[in-house]
């Protein structure tokens with residue numbers, strides 16, 4: 001039975017997860033309206049380097065070390081996804097550069113992950129984030145999704161309230177708000193989300209190098225501008241550039257490419273939302289009618305097509321697939337309740 005087919009669906013958030021979800025739902029023939037108070041691309045999704053990088057993430061983000069297989073399966077959805085939307089997908093890979101000791105360390109970690117210790121990681125791909133977001137939105141609108149400016153503040157019994165005081169009738173709310181909704185707001189599961197501020201420099205392109213260069217404490221991702229990233233500032237959710245936090249990044253980039261002109265670089269800031277295990281929350285909330293698609297940490301682009309497929313499956317009572325347990329939106333409920341009890 002496809003009992004949600006006639007439902008009026010609101011998606012809060014027009015980042016990678018919300019836009020991918022809106023596209024997927026609209027293409028499935030569902031009535032979907034996306035609300036977001038921010039201009040298009042003014043979010044972590046717009047700022048991101050666009051890497052679809054299961055191996056680099058397993059290598060360099062300790063929280064993601066155990067998720068390599070899952071991240072690879074998420075990445076494998078990208079070739080067909082990008083082709084259908086006309087999004088260029090770079091498969092030039094990631095080249096490890098730096099001191100011999102550092103490269104040896106990375107090689108050893110690759111072996112620990114069951115991979116061969118080469119110096120180019122062909123597993124990791126890349127898209128250009130802002131144009132990809134625009135392509136997803138355009139395709140979603142073409143398929144019938146409506147995008148509106150507005151901040152969702154409440155949802156209960158089919159009624160959605162916006163910050164401007166207006167109320168609209170919706171049956172389902174998909175929460176794709178990145179770090180914007182936390183602390184149990186709108187759904188108790190958002191209590192586990194934590195912000196990580198990320199600053200990334202955008203410099204004039206250096207050479208026509210198609211691969212991402214990965215050094216110690218920095219990556220250089222080619223594109224319209226060269227992206228030099230990125231800081232990980234746990235617990236911070238402000239988006240003001242802060243030169244002191246980018247010092248280490250600048251030094252690491254200069255060590256790799258002394259000719260790099262970082263004086264001319266602009267700084268962009270985004271805030272990631274993370275769960276304790278680094279994987280997003282995807283699925284029904286304990287709050288009736290609310291579906292979660294949040295908490296993608298450093299991998300919102302990597303996970304976007306997978307999350308969109310899973311949200312569509314939950315809404316149409318289809319099988320959400322093999323990642324359902326790992327991404328279960330309520331998987332932290334028990335631990336969270338225990339923490340609450342301990343604090344009473």
Ligand SMILES: Cc1cc2nc3c(=O)[nH]c(=O)nc-3n(C[C@H](O)[C@H](O)[C@H](O)COP(=O)(O)OP(=O)(O)OC[C@H]3O[C@@H](n4cnc5c(N)ncnc54)[C@H](O)[C@@H]3O)c2cc1C
Nearest residue numbers: 013015016017045049050051152178180198270300301302
């Ligand atoms: C510097 C940096 C580099 C990154 N590089 C990569 C990378 O290379 N590869 C990768 O996969 N990921 C990368 N990431 C992570 C990636 O950007 C995030 O995981 C991803 O953007 C999350 O997408 P999202 O849609 O969940 O959230 P967001 O992009 O944060 O979008 C959430 C949207 O929700 C809106 N919103 C908030 N509250 C409300 C509300 N109440 N009502 C309505 N709307 C609301 C916000 O305005 C926002 O537009 C990077 C992040 C940063 C900061």
